[in-house]
Amino acid sequence: MKELDEKLSLLLDDYADEDIDAVLDEVTADVNLQYRMRRYQMIGEVMRHELPETIDTDFHHHVMAGIKDQAQSSATTATESAAPLALVPLTARIWFRPFAGVAVAASVALVTIALWQPLQQGTDPQDGGLASADQKKIQQLGQQIQGSAVQASSRVQSDGMRWKLEKESPVLQQKLNAYLVNHTEYSNSMQGLIPQARVAGFDAQQ
Amino acid sequence: MGTNLLDAELVKRVQGGDTAAFDLLVQKYQHKVINLVGRFVSDKSECQDIAQDAFIKSFRAINSFRGDSQFYTWLYRIAANTAKNYLASRARKSPGYSVDVEDAEHFEGESGLKEYATPENLLLTDEIKATVFGAIEKLPEDLKSAITLREIDGLSYEEIAQVMDCPIGTVRSRIFRARDVIDKELRPLLE
Numbered sequence: 001m002k003e004l005d006e007k008l009s010l011l012l013d014d015y016a017d018e019d020i021d022a023v024l025d026e027v028t029a030d031v032n033l034q035y036r037m038r039r040y041q042m043i044g045e046v047m048r049h050e051l052p053e054t055i056d057t058d059f060h061h062h063v064m065a066g067i068k069d070q071a072q073s074s075a076t077t078a079t080e081s082a083a084p085l086a087l088v089p090l091t092a093r094i095w096f097r098p099f100a101g102v103a104v105a106a107s108v109a110l111v112t113i114a115l116w117q118p119l120q121q122g123t124d125p126q127d128g129g130l131a132s133a134d135q136k137k138i139q140q141l142g143q144q145i146q147g148s149a150v151q152a153s154s155r156v157q158s159d160g161m162r163w164k165l166e167k168e169s170p171v172l173q174q175k176l177n178a179y180l181v182n183h184t185e186y187s188n189s190m191q192g193l194i195p196q197a198r199v200a201g202f203d204a205q206q
Numbered sequence: 207m208g209t210n211l212l213d214a215e216l217v218k219r220v221q222g223g224d225t226a227a228f229d230l231l232v233q234k235y236q237h238k239v240i241n242l243v244g245r246f247v248s249d250k251s252e253c254q255d256i257a258q259d260a261f262i263k264s265f266r267a268i269n270s271f272r273g274d275s276q277f278y279t280w281l282y283r284i285a286a287n288t289a290k291n292y293l294a295s296r297a298r299k300s301p302g303y304s305v306d307v308e309d310a311e312h313f314e315g316e317s318g319l320k321e322y323a324t325p326e327n328l329l330l331t332d333e334i335k336a337t338v339f340g341a342i343e344k345l346p347e348d349l350k351s352a353i354t355l356r357e358i359d360g361l362s363y364e365e366i367a368q369v370m371d372c373p374i375g376t377v378r379s380r381i382f383r384a385r386d387v388i389d390k391e392l393r394p395l396l397e
Protein backbone atom coordinates (compact mmCIF):
# COMPACT_ATOMS: atom_id res chain seq x y z
CA MET A 1 0.00 0.00 0.00
CA LYS A 2 2.86 2.37 0.81
CA GLU A 3 4.25 1.77 -2.63
CA LEU A 4 0.94 2.77 -4.21
CA ASP A 5 0.73 5.84 -1.97
CA GLU A 6 4.19 6.88 -3.13
CA LYS A 7 3.06 6.42 -6.72
CA LEU A 8 0.13 8.72 -5.95
CA SER A 9 2.59 11.34 -4.77
CA LEU A 10 4.58 10.91 -8.01
CA LEU A 11 1.40 11.02 -10.06
CA LEU A 12 0.46 14.32 -8.47
CA ASP A 13 3.84 15.78 -9.36
CA ASP A 14 3.73 14.36 -12.90
CA TYR A 15 6.55 11.91 -12.29
CA ALA A 16 4.61 8.67 -12.76
CA ASP A 17 5.52 8.31 -16.46
CA GLU A 18 5.80 4.59 -16.80
CA ASP A 19 3.18 3.65 -14.28
CA ILE A 20 0.60 6.30 -15.06
CA ASP A 21 -1.96 4.00 -16.69
CA ALA A 22 -1.73 1.38 -13.98
CA VAL A 23 -1.87 3.93 -11.19
CA LEU A 24 -4.82 5.75 -12.74
CA ASP A 25 -6.65 2.46 -13.14
CA GLU A 26 -6.15 1.84 -9.44
CA VAL A 27 -7.18 5.34 -8.42
CA THR A 28 -10.33 5.56 -10.55
CA ALA A 29 -11.44 2.22 -9.14
CA ASP A 30 -10.74 2.97 -5.47
CA VAL A 31 -12.51 5.86 -3.72
CA ASN A 32 -10.08 5.73 -0.76
CA LEU A 33 -7.16 6.34 -3.12
CA GLN A 34 -9.09 9.23 -4.64
CA TYR A 35 -9.60 10.79 -1.22
CA ARG A 36 -5.91 10.33 -0.41
CA MET A 37 -4.91 12.00 -3.66
CA ARG A 38 -7.28 14.86 -2.88
CA ARG A 39 -5.71 15.32 0.55
CA TYR A 40 -2.23 15.39 -1.01
CA GLN A 41 -3.47 18.14 -3.32
CA MET A 42 -5.05 20.00 -0.44
CA ILE A 43 -1.72 20.05 1.44
CA GLY A 44 -0.22 22.06 -1.44
CA GLU A 45 -3.27 24.32 -1.63
CA VAL A 46 -3.03 25.12 2.07
CA MET A 47 0.68 25.85 1.82
CA ARG A 48 0.10 28.17 -1.17
CA HIS A 49 -2.93 29.79 0.52
CA GLU A 50 -5.14 28.63 -2.31
CA LEU A 51 -7.79 27.04 -0.17
CA PRO A 52 -11.20 28.73 -0.56
CA GLU A 53 -12.82 30.37 2.39
CA THR A 54 -15.39 27.60 2.56
CA ILE A 55 -14.93 24.02 1.49
CA ASP A 56 -17.62 21.77 0.20
CA THR A 57 -16.30 18.21 0.51
CA ASP A 58 -19.17 17.04 -1.69
CA PHE A 59 -18.50 19.53 -4.48
CA HIS A 60 -17.33 16.90 -6.95
CA HIS A 61 -20.35 14.74 -6.11
CA HIS A 62 -22.64 17.68 -7.01
CA VAL A 63 -20.83 18.12 -10.32
CA MET A 64 -21.03 14.45 -11.24
CA ALA A 65 -24.70 14.34 -10.22
CA GLY A 66 -25.36 17.37 -12.41
CA ILE A 67 -23.66 15.68 -15.34
CA LYS A 68 -25.68 12.53 -14.81
CA ASP A 69 -28.95 14.50 -14.57
CA GLN A 70 -28.25 16.32 -17.79
CA ALA A 71 -27.38 13.09 -19.56
CA GLN A 72 -30.62 11.48 -18.38
CA SER A 73 -32.74 14.45 -19.35
CA SER A 74 -31.11 14.49 -22.79
CA ALA A 75 -31.87 10.82 -23.23
CA THR A 76 -35.49 11.36 -22.13
CA THR A 77 -35.92 14.22 -24.57
CA ALA A 78 -34.56 12.11 -27.40
CA THR A 79 -36.93 9.28 -26.50
CA GLU A 80 -39.97 11.55 -26.28
CA SER A 81 -39.29 13.19 -29.61
CA ALA A 82 -39.22 9.81 -31.31
CA ALA A 83 -42.56 8.66 -29.93
CA PRO A 84 -43.35 5.15 -31.08
CA LEU A 85 -46.01 5.00 -33.73
CA ALA A 86 -47.91 2.48 -31.69
CA LEU A 87 -48.89 5.26 -29.30
CA VAL A 88 -50.36 7.31 -32.10
CA PRO A 89 -53.96 6.36 -32.87
CA LEU A 90 -54.49 4.76 -36.20
CA THR A 91 -57.00 7.39 -37.19
CA ALA A 92 -54.41 10.04 -36.58
CA ARG A 93 -52.01 8.54 -39.01
CA ILE A 94 -53.22 10.48 -41.98
CA TRP A 95 -50.72 8.82 -44.22
CA PHE A 96 -52.25 5.41 -43.60
CA ARG A 97 -55.65 5.99 -45.12
CA PRO A 98 -54.67 6.47 -48.74
CA PHE A 99 -52.25 3.63 -48.28
CA ALA A 100 -55.10 1.35 -47.23
CA GLY A 101 -57.18 2.43 -50.18
CA VAL A 102 -54.37 1.71 -52.59
CA ALA A 103 -53.86 -1.70 -51.05
CA VAL A 104 -57.54 -2.60 -51.55
CA ALA A 105 -57.55 -1.40 -55.14
CA ALA A 106 -54.39 -3.32 -55.90
CA SER A 107 -55.84 -6.48 -54.42
CA VAL A 108 -58.98 -6.22 -56.52
CA ALA A 109 -56.99 -5.54 -59.65
CA LEU A 110 -54.68 -8.48 -59.09
CA VAL A 111 -57.52 -10.89 -58.54
CA THR A 112 -59.36 -9.61 -61.57
CA ILE A 113 -56.38 -9.84 -63.84
CA ALA A 114 -55.50 -13.29 -62.64
CA LEU A 115 -58.98 -14.56 -63.31
CA TRP A 116 -59.36 -12.74 -66.62
CA GLN A 117 -56.09 -13.77 -68.23
CA PRO A 118 -57.24 -17.28 -69.12
CA LEU A 119 -60.05 -15.79 -71.17
CA GLN A 120 -57.59 -13.94 -73.35
CA GLN A 121 -55.26 -16.87 -73.74
CA GLY A 122 -57.93 -19.29 -74.92
CA THR A 123 -58.88 -21.93 -72.48
CA ASP A 124 -60.42 -25.35 -72.78
CA PRO A 125 -64.13 -24.87 -73.72
CA GLN A 126 -65.14 -27.78 -71.61
CA ASP A 127 -64.07 -25.91 -68.55
CA GLY A 128 -65.90 -22.73 -69.47
CA GLY A 129 -64.47 -19.23 -69.56
CA LEU A 130 -63.78 -18.47 -66.01
CA ALA A 131 -63.93 -21.96 -64.76
CA SER A 132 -60.86 -22.69 -66.83
CA ALA A 133 -58.83 -20.19 -64.88
CA ASP A 134 -55.56 -21.67 -63.78
CA GLN A 135 -56.04 -22.89 -60.26
CA LYS A 136 -52.36 -22.55 -59.55
CA LYS A 137 -52.46 -18.92 -60.61
CA ILE A 138 -55.37 -18.33 -58.34
CA GLN A 139 -53.55 -19.91 -55.48
CA GLN A 140 -50.48 -17.79 -56.14
CA LEU A 141 -52.62 -14.74 -56.32
CA GLY A 142 -54.28 -15.64 -53.09
CA GLN A 143 -50.89 -15.86 -51.43
CA GLN A 144 -49.82 -12.50 -52.85
CA ILE A 145 -52.79 -10.62 -51.53
CA GLN A 146 -52.99 -12.54 -48.30
CA GLY A 147 -51.77 -9.66 -46.24
CA SER A 148 -54.00 -7.06 -47.79
CA ALA A 149 -56.98 -5.49 -46.11
CA VAL A 150 -59.34 -7.48 -48.23
CA GLN A 151 -59.36 -11.20 -48.14
CA ALA A 152 -59.49 -12.44 -51.65
CA SER A 153 -58.82 -16.09 -51.24
CA SER A 154 -60.69 -17.99 -53.85
CA ARG A 155 -61.30 -21.44 -54.82
CA VAL A 156 -62.13 -22.33 -58.31
CA GLN A 157 -64.20 -25.24 -59.08
CA SER A 158 -63.69 -26.38 -62.56
CA ASP A 159 -67.12 -27.85 -62.84
CA GLY A 160 -68.80 -26.52 -65.87
CA MET A 161 -69.38 -22.88 -66.29
CA ARG A 162 -69.48 -21.98 -62.66
CA TRP A 163 -66.89 -20.77 -60.30
CA LYS A 164 -67.44 -19.41 -56.97
CA LEU A 165 -65.77 -17.35 -54.41
CA GLU A 166 -65.85 -18.25 -50.84
CA LYS A 167 -68.15 -16.32 -48.63
CA GLU A 168 -65.29 -14.37 -47.18
CA SER A 169 -65.62 -11.43 -49.54
CA PRO A 170 -69.09 -10.77 -50.89
CA VAL A 171 -68.09 -7.22 -51.76
CA LEU A 172 -65.23 -8.45 -53.86
CA GLN A 173 -67.54 -10.94 -55.47
CA GLN A 174 -69.89 -8.18 -56.56
CA LYS A 175 -67.08 -6.11 -57.93
CA LEU A 176 -65.68 -9.01 -59.85
CA ASN A 177 -69.09 -9.80 -61.21
CA ALA A 178 -69.49 -6.33 -62.56
CA TYR A 179 -66.03 -6.28 -63.99
CA LEU A 180 -66.37 -9.64 -65.64
CA VAL A 181 -69.72 -8.76 -67.13
CA ASN A 182 -68.29 -5.71 -68.73
CA HIS A 183 -65.20 -7.44 -69.97
CA THR A 184 -67.05 -10.43 -71.27
CA GLU A 185 -69.25 -8.13 -73.27
CA TYR A 186 -66.29 -6.49 -74.98
CA SER A 187 -64.06 -9.47 -75.06
CA ASN A 188 -62.89 -10.78 -78.36
CA SER A 189 -62.91 -14.24 -77.11
CA MET A 190 -66.10 -16.05 -77.74
CA GLN A 191 -65.07 -19.36 -76.46
CA GLY A 192 -67.67 -21.03 -74.38
CA LEU A 193 -70.19 -18.26 -74.97
CA ILE A 194 -73.16 -18.14 -77.20
CA PRO A 195 -72.67 -15.10 -79.44
CA GLN A 196 -76.19 -13.94 -79.04
CA ALA A 197 -76.19 -14.37 -75.37
CA ARG A 198 -75.24 -11.69 -72.99
CA VAL A 199 -73.85 -12.53 -69.72
CA ALA A 200 -75.97 -11.11 -66.99
CA GLY A 201 -73.74 -12.08 -64.21
CA PHE A 202 -71.85 -14.79 -62.55
CA ASP A 203 -73.50 -16.26 -59.57
CA ALA A 204 -71.51 -17.50 -56.70
CA GLN A 205 -73.12 -20.38 -55.04
CA GLN A 206 -74.34 -19.14 -51.67
CA MET B 207 4.53 23.30 -11.72
CA GLY B 208 3.46 21.45 -14.81
CA THR B 209 0.89 18.75 -14.65
CA ASN B 210 0.68 18.06 -18.35
CA LEU B 211 1.09 14.32 -18.23
CA LEU B 212 -1.55 13.58 -15.63
CA ASP B 213 -4.08 16.02 -17.06
CA ALA B 214 -3.49 14.82 -20.61
CA GLU B 215 -4.05 11.24 -19.58
CA LEU B 216 -7.16 12.09 -17.60
CA VAL B 217 -8.61 14.14 -20.46
CA LYS B 218 -7.92 11.31 -22.87
CA ARG B 219 -9.82 8.95 -20.58
CA VAL B 220 -12.72 11.36 -20.23
CA GLN B 221 -12.92 11.72 -24.00
CA GLY B 222 -13.07 7.94 -24.12
CA GLY B 223 -16.13 7.97 -21.85
CA ASP B 224 -14.51 7.51 -18.44
CA THR B 225 -16.47 9.79 -16.11
CA ALA B 226 -14.41 8.65 -13.10
CA ALA B 227 -11.41 10.33 -14.73
CA PHE B 228 -13.40 13.57 -14.94
CA ASP B 229 -14.21 13.21 -11.25
CA LEU B 230 -10.46 13.27 -10.57
CA LEU B 231 -10.09 16.43 -12.65
CA VAL B 232 -12.89 18.08 -10.70
CA GLN B 233 -11.29 17.14 -7.39
CA LYS B 234 -7.98 18.47 -8.59
CA TYR B 235 -9.17 21.84 -9.85
CA GLN B 236 -12.30 22.57 -7.85
CA HIS B 237 -10.67 25.02 -5.46
CA LYS B 238 -8.78 26.81 -8.21
CA VAL B 239 -12.00 27.26 -10.19
CA ILE B 240 -13.94 28.40 -7.15
CA ASN B 241 -11.22 30.96 -6.35
CA LEU B 242 -11.27 32.14 -9.94
CA VAL B 243 -15.05 32.57 -9.98
CA GLY B 244 -14.76 34.33 -6.63
CA ARG B 245 -12.81 37.10 -8.32
CA PHE B 246 -15.88 37.89 -10.42
CA VAL B 247 -18.69 37.07 -8.03
CA SER B 248 -18.65 38.22 -4.45
CA ASP B 249 -21.37 35.92 -3.11
CA LYS B 250 -19.55 32.76 -1.96
CA SER B 251 -22.57 30.51 -2.25
CA GLU B 252 -23.03 31.61 -5.86
CA CYS B 253 -19.35 30.91 -6.53
CA GLN B 254 -19.86 27.25 -5.74
CA ASP B 255 -22.85 26.93 -8.07
CA ILE B 256 -21.19 28.83 -10.88
CA ALA B 257 -18.09 26.69 -10.49
CA GLN B 258 -20.25 23.58 -10.73
CA ASP B 259 -21.83 24.91 -13.91
CA ALA B 260 -18.39 25.58 -15.33
CA PHE B 261 -17.28 22.01 -14.71
CA ILE B 262 -20.45 20.62 -16.22
CA LYS B 263 -19.98 22.78 -19.28
CA SER B 264 -16.39 21.64 -19.60
CA PHE B 265 -17.49 18.01 -19.44
CA ARG B 266 -20.03 18.54 -22.20
CA ALA B 267 -17.40 20.28 -24.32
CA ILE B 268 -14.54 17.90 -23.48
CA ASN B 269 -14.40 16.43 -26.96
CA SER B 270 -13.63 19.85 -28.36
CA PHE B 271 -10.46 20.07 -26.25
CA ARG B 272 -7.59 19.28 -28.59
CA GLY B 273 -4.65 19.64 -26.22
CA ASP B 274 -3.29 22.79 -27.88
CA SER B 275 -3.18 24.35 -24.44
CA GLN B 276 -3.02 22.92 -20.97
CA PHE B 277 -6.30 21.58 -19.67
CA TYR B 278 -6.45 24.09 -16.83
CA THR B 279 -5.99 26.98 -19.26
CA TRP B 280 -8.99 25.72 -21.22
CA LEU B 281 -10.98 25.16 -18.04
CA TYR B 282 -10.01 28.62 -16.82
CA ARG B 283 -11.54 30.22 -19.93
CA ILE B 284 -14.78 28.26 -19.49
CA ALA B 285 -15.02 29.17 -15.81
CA ALA B 286 -14.32 32.84 -16.47
CA ASN B 287 -16.92 32.98 -19.24
CA THR B 288 -19.45 31.20 -17.07
CA ALA B 289 -18.92 33.75 -14.31
CA LYS B 290 -19.16 36.66 -16.73
CA ASN B 291 -22.33 35.27 -18.28
CA TYR B 292 -23.83 34.89 -14.85
CA LEU B 293 -23.06 38.52 -14.05
CA ALA B 294 -24.49 39.67 -17.36
CA SER B 295 -27.73 37.73 -16.88
CA ARG B 296 -28.06 39.00 -13.34
CA ALA B 297 -27.63 42.56 -14.57
CA ARG B 298 -30.42 42.04 -17.13
CA LYS B 299 -32.91 40.84 -14.54
CA SER B 300 -35.06 43.59 -13.11
CA PRO B 301 -35.45 43.61 -9.35
CA GLY B 302 -39.20 43.32 -9.57
CA TYR B 303 -39.86 41.87 -6.21
CA SER B 304 -40.37 43.24 -2.79
CA VAL B 305 -40.38 41.50 0.50
CA ASP B 306 -42.57 42.34 3.41
CA VAL B 307 -40.87 42.85 6.73
CA GLU B 308 -42.80 39.91 8.21
CA ASP B 309 -41.50 37.60 5.47
CA ALA B 310 -37.92 38.81 5.51
CA GLU B 311 -36.85 36.25 8.07
CA HIS B 312 -37.80 33.40 5.72
CA PHE B 313 -36.73 35.07 2.49
CA GLU B 314 -34.23 32.94 0.63
CA GLY B 315 -33.21 35.47 -1.92
CA GLU B 316 -33.83 35.72 -5.66
CA SER B 317 -32.05 32.57 -6.65
CA GLY B 318 -32.62 30.44 -3.58
CA LEU B 319 -29.06 29.11 -3.79
CA LYS B 320 -27.58 26.85 -1.20
CA GLU B 321 -25.68 28.49 1.61
CA TYR B 322 -22.11 27.21 1.68
CA ALA B 323 -20.56 29.67 4.10
CA THR B 324 -22.03 27.94 7.11
CA PRO B 325 -20.21 28.13 10.43
CA GLU B 326 -19.37 24.45 10.10
CA ASN B 327 -17.77 24.91 6.68
CA LEU B 328 -15.82 27.98 7.82
CA LEU B 329 -14.64 26.10 10.89
CA LEU B 330 -13.55 23.15 8.79
CA THR B 331 -11.42 25.38 6.56
CA ASP B 332 -9.72 26.93 9.58
CA GLU B 333 -9.11 23.52 11.08
CA ILE B 334 -7.60 22.19 7.89
CA LYS B 335 -5.23 25.13 7.65
CA ALA B 336 -4.19 24.83 11.29
CA THR B 337 -3.65 21.09 10.99
CA VAL B 338 -1.51 21.30 7.87
CA PHE B 339 0.69 24.14 9.11
CA GLY B 340 0.99 22.49 12.50
CA ALA B 341 2.06 19.19 10.94
CA ILE B 342 4.63 20.91 8.70
CA GLU B 343 6.16 22.63 11.69
CA LYS B 344 6.72 19.27 13.33
CA LEU B 345 8.42 17.75 10.25
CA PRO B 346 12.17 17.02 10.20
CA GLU B 347 14.10 19.73 8.34
CA ASP B 348 14.91 17.65 5.29
CA LEU B 349 11.27 16.71 4.78
CA LYS B 350 10.07 20.26 5.49
CA SER B 351 12.57 21.72 3.00
CA ALA B 352 11.69 19.21 0.29
CA ILE B 353 7.91 19.74 0.56
CA THR B 354 8.30 23.53 0.80
CA LEU B 355 10.55 23.73 -2.26
CA ARG B 356 8.08 21.62 -4.20
CA GLU B 357 4.72 23.05 -3.15
CA ILE B 358 5.51 26.71 -2.57
CA ASP B 359 8.53 27.38 -4.79
CA GLY B 360 7.38 25.02 -7.51
CA LEU B 361 10.79 23.50 -8.18
CA SER B 362 11.11 20.25 -10.11
CA TYR B 363 12.59 17.14 -8.48
CA GLU B 364 15.81 17.71 -10.37
CA GLU B 365 16.07 21.28 -9.14
CA ILE B 366 15.33 20.27 -5.56
CA ALA B 367 18.01 17.58 -5.82
CA GLN B 368 20.49 20.27 -6.84
CA VAL B 369 19.40 22.65 -4.06
CA MET B 370 19.49 19.96 -1.41
CA ASP B 371 22.50 18.23 -2.90
CA CYS B 372 20.95 14.82 -2.90
CA PRO B 373 19.80 12.24 -5.47
CA ILE B 374 16.44 12.62 -7.19
CA GLY B 375 15.28 9.37 -5.59
CA THR B 376 15.91 10.90 -2.18
CA VAL B 377 13.91 13.98 -3.15
CA ARG B 378 11.05 11.78 -4.31
CA SER B 379 11.12 9.82 -1.04
CA ARG B 380 11.29 12.93 1.17
CA ILE B 381 8.37 14.62 -0.54
CA PHE B 382 6.26 11.49 -0.23
CA ARG B 383 7.13 11.00 3.45
CA ALA B 384 6.25 14.62 4.22
CA ARG B 385 2.87 14.24 2.55
CA ASP B 386 2.27 10.96 4.32
CA VAL B 387 2.89 12.46 7.76
CA ILE B 388 0.70 15.50 7.11
CA ASP B 389 -2.01 13.27 5.62
CA LYS B 390 -2.20 11.23 8.81
CA GLU B 391 -3.12 14.40 10.71
CA LEU B 392 -5.47 15.68 8.01
CA ARG B 393 -7.41 12.49 7.33
CA PRO B 394 -9.62 12.50 10.48
CA LEU B 395 -10.91 15.98 9.60
CA LEU B 396 -12.13 14.97 6.17
CA GLU B 397 -13.44 11.47 6.70
